[in-house]
Amino acid sequence: MSLHLREVTGVADDVRFDWTRGARARVPEVVLAESKTIEQLLDIAQQALARQQGVLMTRVQAEKAAVLAEQLPGQVHHHAQARTVVVADQPPESLSQERPVRVAIVAAGTSDAPVVAEIEQALLYLGEPSARYVDVGVAGLWRLTELADELSEYSLLIAVAGMEGALFSVLAGLVPTPVIAVPVSVGYGVGAGGHVALNSALSSCVPGIAVVNIDNGFGAAALAVKLLGIHARA
């Protein structure tokens, strides 16, 4: 083979965004902003707007969000606690407001709030509104058992917990609704990093919990949307 450097350079347009993923795989590609440069993010944002397609960015540092907002005024919808940015002509709330609520997010403690917010924002972006039940950890079991009937009304529950993650097992044992478990990196000592919560979800004595990666709020939202699509095809 004998390609020379100059020719090859033309081949390498670095960002190859998968713009058709939404159609092909039901959930569009999103941007994990944490380790991308502001130049890369701006490039993707502009491509998205040019295609009249929105784009969701997760784990966006505050400074990057500020630059994006400055460069694309009115088209950058930033949620500080969730660390998300939606690049679109309209805010994500406008999309889902009138639809019935099929998903509830159930979180063990107030420290889980950032992950809860990421799930909510991602669900909104995907057109799915959600309800929120925070601070219902198993230490005060009454908070959970008194909600059992209400929670059973939803099509799907997303449980969010750090530390020992006992919420996952207790919730899945209480209600017939399917549960998606999102372990959270809240904790210290052996609980640092969220690995105990993750492993608790995976080795739960209640079978049938769908587990996603630690702090992976968007993943939980994407899974929820895919699962809620099941009945559309049956």
Add this chain to the structure above:
Amino acid sequence: MSLHLREVTGVADDVRFDWTRGARARVPEVVLAESKTIEQLLDIAQQALARQQGVLMTRVQAEKAAVLAEQLPGQVHHHAQARTVVVADQPPESLSQERPVRVAIVAAGTSDAPVVAEIEQALLYLGEPSARYVDVGVAGLWRLTELADELSEYSLLIAVAGMEGALFSVLAGLVPTPVIAVPVSVGYGVGAGGHVALNSALSSCVPGIAVVNIDNGFGAAALAVKLLGIHARA
């Protein structure tokens, strides 16, 4: 407090089976037989038959299955490769045969066969028939891409893979159908125990994969049945 030993003994009838879990949580309690004694298994089996309720046992060693079959002739349905036993008046196949197939099991290699079989048996026991696509790992990608349209027809896919578990990401990127990932403890060196496959599923670049514990065939089946129930309630 002053209970005396004799009184207390009466309190302690060791097996407290959760016979109403099927009604409450959609999937009945099953028995993880591996670390139970044959006496405990027989006890549960007899309680089940007395209630005219079947019971599924998983990870049943061959010798325990033989004793059960001997003690309860005609009522113990043992699947050697799956290492499952269904205690019931009728074999599990009789339950689900006439229903449409909504779930497909997609496995990377023939070494994953025992876990595939556990999923199939558990699905049958739960009344859900399944199709099976084995030996379609990513090393020969054509095996998977040529099936993409066919696999898109199912409501739900259960992907089964050991080693590096690349199947999970590739499959979830190819089809819009939701994917449950079952990592398998096939591998050696860094791949021993199935942890790489598990972590690949959790950290996949394709969001929206529902992960269960390593080798947890029953868990995947239970999750599938819960998820297929979503549309019934919407």
Add this chain to the structure above:
Amino acid sequence: MSLHLREVTGVADDVRFDWTRGARARVPEVVLAESKTIEQLLDIAQQALARQQGVLMTRVQAEKAAVLAEQLPGQVHHHAQARTVVVADQPPESLSQERPVRVAIVAAGTSDAPVVAEIEQALLYLGEPSARYVDVGVAGLWRLTELADELSEYSLLIAVAGMEGALFSVLAGLVPTPVIAVPVSVGYGVGAGGHVALNSALSSCVPGIAVVNIDNGFGAAALAVKLLGIHARA
């Protein structure tokens, strides 16, 4: 220095049993039999009988127990499920039978039975009878909540659980009684070896759980006895 081999040999009488530990530290030395030879066990047993002091051995393989029983007829009290041997003129039950029951053992599943039995035997040997509540895992929460008042009557609870160990948090959140957590090596995949249960106990969202090593039934019993002695000194 110039000691010669012959002299030194006299110094090295290998077993230096700590016969006064019971008096000094409230709980006598026990023998972890697993990695000791039958000769070493017999030697200790004979020293104990010569001193008219009993001795407890834990993790005794069946064959070793048989040899001990053969060599010391009537003085070896073996419990197969607990894998314990008490070497004494009288069986351990004879010691504690008339005392009120202050400790309850609460176990998540029937697979935890061997550890439960070790705790019971150790408590009996230490003169403390106990009550037992097995198979009350959180998957069927009603089994636990309906016992809450009864369990609150005891001075101390010993909770025993493998897999994700959610029992520890739920129990400690339900009752005011102090809880000792004994993680059990029942589980597979990420749950193998009991590490998830251990870490759940340690990182519980309910503070104030006293944790001991995985499968450490004797340790839990020893801790219980030490703790029950607190009020005697106050």
Add this chain to the structure above:
Amino acid sequence: MSLHLREVTGVADDVRFDWTRGARARVPEVVLAESKTIEQLLDIAQQALARQQGVLMTRVQAEKAAVLAEQLPGQVHHHAQARTVVVADQPPESLSQERPVRVAIVAAGTSDAPVVAEIEQALLYLGEPSARYVDVGVAGLWRLTELADELSEYSLLIAVAGMEGALFSVLAGLVPTPVIAVPVSVGYGVGAGGHVALNSALSSCVPGIAVVNIDNGFGAAALAVKLLGIHARA
């Protein structure tokens, strides 16, 4: 189900503090402040004062403590080394000063001081005064053996150590008093993070040590208070 977003919003009042836990489980809920926002902390503090109930916050960063103090003058009692805040009309010292000292804290080195301080503050908040013996690690064994008789006078010992945590075994072998072990994240290389100290406590050759999570000063205090309550019920 068809709840709409607006209605649901009313349900989700984020902080559901477990105000009755003190009555139910003997130790009230405390606030792990580290990953909470200042808004969440202020909200809880104000609820507490409104109920004329104090509240303890642990792992409070200095800046958050300053904001709390500014907003609630005279009602925020901050201990810098312990990183604790007690929100109450009176300082925690006022509660316990006249009671006999039943608990001693025994720490291996001066580097353990922050954890020692957290234990002391938590005990004061729970109404239990304590004595302190710092810098008595096993490297200079005489420091510990000469205290053996004095330490035996207490009802309960809380041992605090990082690095290899040999203090736990040595102390528990020296005195009959029950020992709570608090591993500390002081160390480097293999000792980093406190895991060696934790595992030393769990696998100690002296049975009967009650272990809590690394750096979990409040957990040790809560456990102590629960255990000291045992004799009150017998």
Add this chain to the structure above:
Amino acid sequence: MSLHLREVTGVADDVRFDWTRGARARVPEVVLAESKTIEQLLDIAQQALARQQGVLMTRVQAEKAAVLAEQLPGQVHHHAQARTVVVADQPPESLSQERPVRVAIVAAGTSDAPVVAEIEQALLYLGEPSARYVDVGVAGLWRLTELADELSEYSLLIAVAGMEGALFSVLAGLVPTPVIAVPVSVGYGVGAGGHVALNSALSSCVPGIAVVNIDNGFGAAALAVKLLGIHARA
């Protein structure tokens, strides 16, 4: 032995650079700058220039690069994204521009860009130009399959991926060209640090992947150059 301090001091000239390694082992010694002081780096740079030999430094912090550039104007070629410095009279590009391109770098995402840049710079320094294909991860498989024929034209591929690293298996299964896998420390939760990507490469179901350490761009380049030299000797 009786050397005295003064004599010994003369022996200890700290930097013993291996200037002949290029001739002996085909790839010259490079400098891992991360944990070296600016004094050490300047010393090596000056030695290199004095020998009219260039030197490559990797993982150079921006401030150190600035000091070097200031001290050795015109001779320090810094690449910010790659974090490399080449100390030489001419920029590295001048060396390799006219040679045919035998190596292609294939990267899963734009977050891998810094490692891609380090590989490119190192290859240039070693006289080997390369082509670049970025953002072709398996989530959008079409991006990779449509490149299969083009990629097969190269002598060697260097695959760069973080998260679950499925790219390594898929690429190696698609083309006959040998693949060097460079895992990248992009990811979070179980994917943090790049260990999942590394282990995926090592336990791939496609045998024959050459793996290097996480983020080791230079190592991949050095391996490529050594391997491309094989045919020169046959």
Add this chain to the structure above:
Amino acid sequence: MSLHLREVTGVADDVRFDWTRGARARVPEVVLAESKTIEQLLDIAQQALARQQGVLMTRVQAEKAAVLAEQLPGQVHHHAQARTVVVADQPPESLSQERPVRVAIVAAGTSDAPVVAEIEQALLYLGEPSARYVDVGVAGLWRLTELADELSEYSLLIAVAGMEGALFSVLAGLVPTPVIAVPVSVGYGVGAGGHVALNSALSSCVPGIAVVNIDNGFGAAALAVKLLGIHARA
């Protein structure tokens, strides 16, 4: 979708061997026999013979090899130490005998012999003869340095070592020839399982070592054959 079980069963012919991989990816599919049943192995063997294509099986337990040999007399070539079986009309040696030796296997100790044998058998099956230098670990460095010139004559070296794997760095620093590192699971304590040897190869101070999984003899052979093909295309 409404496929019924009967139809689906026809779809599921479990073994989908990738018979064209040799042509597509240069190295044919091989069979990891360890976790396959004897029925699965026989099925593959018969398919291979029917296509007049040989097949290599690795990690074949002795009993399975015996059954294969019995069922397919004269066509099963078993190497006990390597634990390999070649199913073919002719033994693997017949293929490669007349070709020049381009690869040398260099092993640290005699305990590495099984992995060395697997590499040799795999290379023979792939048509590549090899030389072997065993027991040349760095403890007796003279064994290695006196071979340096001879080893430099080969196109490629495969280094095999367990324990601390210092051989990889020393060898790669001594000769210009590229080195493939195969860590071996020989060792105990921290060295158990081969992880130290693996990590030593990956973090070597000598850049440019191609690493494969622990005990992965076939992987090293496959990589060698792919790499030796580079010059054919240049």
Add this chain to the structure above:
Amino acid sequence: MSLHLREVTGVADDVRFDWTRGARARVPEVVLAESKTIEQLLDIAQQALARQQGVLMTRVQAEKAAVLAEQLPGQVHHHAQARTVVVADQPPESLSQERPVRVAIVAAGTSDAPVVAEIEQALLYLGEPSARYVDVGVAGLWRLTELADELSEYSLLIAVAGMEGALFSVLAGLVPTPVIAVPVSVGYGVGAGGHVALNSALSSCVPGIAVVNIDNGFGAAALAVKLLGIHARA
């Protein structure tokens, strides 16, 4: 290069024993028998006898020792508990009996006996007699403190302990004599495999402990002999 297979075969005499290591590095090469075949062991044994040089084998399985003894009657000295074989015309005891005892082995429990025996046999083989103090763990501290003066008489102490390894710190804090720590793989739960004991030795609060690998009795003996040689050169 074009060596042909036949020539190369002559090069590969597999066992290259380092017979001059004793002279060069003070301690001769020994044979880790565990993963070697009986043929390899016999070959080495016969080479040793032919050179009138003895050889020590460690971790020898009983069956291998029996075959060796049968093949080389009177020249194989097997120690069952230590799992060592010395191949020599005379038993190892004959070498060292008349020399003063400079090394004492101090072991925490009787379960450590096999490692103690390996150290003793290895020391004898290397010409160094030793004294033994077993069962002096820190749970009964008096056993250790009453020996402090006696132990201070030796030139060197080898401490042997499993579980939490507190013995290492306590011993090194009590006596001025240098301590070699040998962690032992006795323990369960977090203590399994000896890693806690190892890490305790490494992160001891008493600096100056020389640590060797888990269960590495021979390594401790070799280190002791090297260290005792220091004074000979000063």
Add this chain to the structure above:
Amino acid sequence: MSLHLREVTGVADDVRFDWTRGARARVPEVVLAESKTIEQLLDIAQQALARQQGVLMTRVQAEKAAVLAEQLPGQVHHHAQARTVVVADQPPESLSQERPVRVAIVAAGTSDAPVVAEIEQALLYLGEPSARYVDVGVAGLWRLTELADELSEYSLLIAVAGMEGALFSVLAGLVPTPVIAVPVSVGYGVGAGGHVALNSALSSCVPGIAVVNIDNGFGAAALAVKLLGIHARA
């Protein structure tokens, strides 16, 4: 027991420095400054000076050293690279300058310089001068082999290496001198934190290496001084 808070306070003078350790255990207590407050360090420094005894502090952050120097002018000897402070009337160099050099420090790379400096400063403080050989890693083996005879002249070698730590095995195989291995936390990917270097030292194929904790420069110096004392007692 009924001690009251006030009395107890008198007991708790926090710093209990072990001033007699030098006499008892040959090496005096040193201060690990990293996690101590400046108040604690000043307190110890003043106690030391009051006793006319010096004290060594390790891992002293620059700001703490500056405060100490300001408070105790002329008596604080700070070495920036080593991060050590010696509090004494005279600098540590003054103590050892006239003694013969018995210890050599051999380091793999210039990145190891801070640990080398800590060893040197600690040895000086303990009255033992040393020679230094830096940048002699195995990648350029000639650097090490040409020093073999010179290094054999010392009584003791301290080897310092990060990354894969091959230096430990190579050095110990080359010279008869005893080797203390100090693993260094230099490296990235699998080599991060120094664990690979540590485990390489522990599982070396050359028996008889004395290992200390990662980055534990003082520990190596303390061990060296203890070992050099052996011949004084024989």
